[in-house]
Amino acid sequence: MGANHDIIAYRRDAEYPADIKIEKTRLGGYNAIHQYKTKNGYFNHLIITENGWMIGIGGRDNETINKKLEKLGIDITSKKRIEEKDMEQANKILKENGWGFFIIKSPDGNVGLTSYDGRIGADITKISKMKEGEYIKITNNPNYYQEGMFEEFDSDPLNAAFEIAATDTFGLNRRDIITYEYRQGEVKVWASFDGGTLVEGTFGSPDNIIFLGRKIDGGKLPRIPHKIFLGNETFKEKSKKPSIPSTLTPWIIVAVGLIIVFAVHRKMKAS
DSSP: OOOOHHHEEEEEESSSOOHHHHHHHHEETTEEEEEEEESSOOEEEEEEEESSSSEEEEEOOOOHHHHHHHHHHHHHHHHHHHOOHHHHHHHHHHHHHHHHEEEEEOOOEEEEEEEEOOOOTTTEEEEEEEOOOOEEEEEESGGEEEEGGGGTSSSSHHHHHHHHHHOOOOOOOOOEEEEEEEEEEEEEEOOOOOOTTTTTTTOOOOEEEEEETEOOOOGSSOBTOOOOEEEEEEEEOOOOOOOOOOOOOOEEEEEESSSEEEEEEBBBBOO
């Protein structure tokens, strides 16, 4: 699509609190934003590379499994294409751990995903090309997989990402929702506390966030539908082409307590 403008959001669901760390790092030869936690073992939630690759991982705590999926995602970005064998490998890794998901999106909108839950015998693996205005939701439970148009939730893609994450019914112990907007090498980050606000019968407590070395106390996060701007980070882009303002809305990726949602660009009137 050429706009290189996406949104990804992640909601952590867990019975225990953990500091959520968001750092700028280098992975697979790319500068990247990396969200993860280390309590009860390392767990990579998501990666956003400088050129727009996005990787999301969910499942139960298992550092070995998580690092296998992380490496697979980095290998895919290095070869610059998503293949069926990659998703088959991701699915095989998930089955070693009982349940979880893996999803990856290329800068041009190709998506590879797999979700498995051995507790209920549910399984899905898919590669597709996103359509304008489309979102995809994936969780640890493949039965919650969903596609649609993000404007069903809100005409603003950032608000839609938060709402998709907060109204999803999968997950009881619902913690922070952290949302990233990527546009041509710049990443802006927002956060909100879910706590079961929009889904009856669910609950949760907020996590602290360590954003680029700065601690944000979880108790000070606003409840959904309100959000707080954490800050932004700019990558040094290798391209020498001039930056052109986008006339398309961003893709949305929402990882909700082990869910991810992609909402693809839709055409907008130039402002």
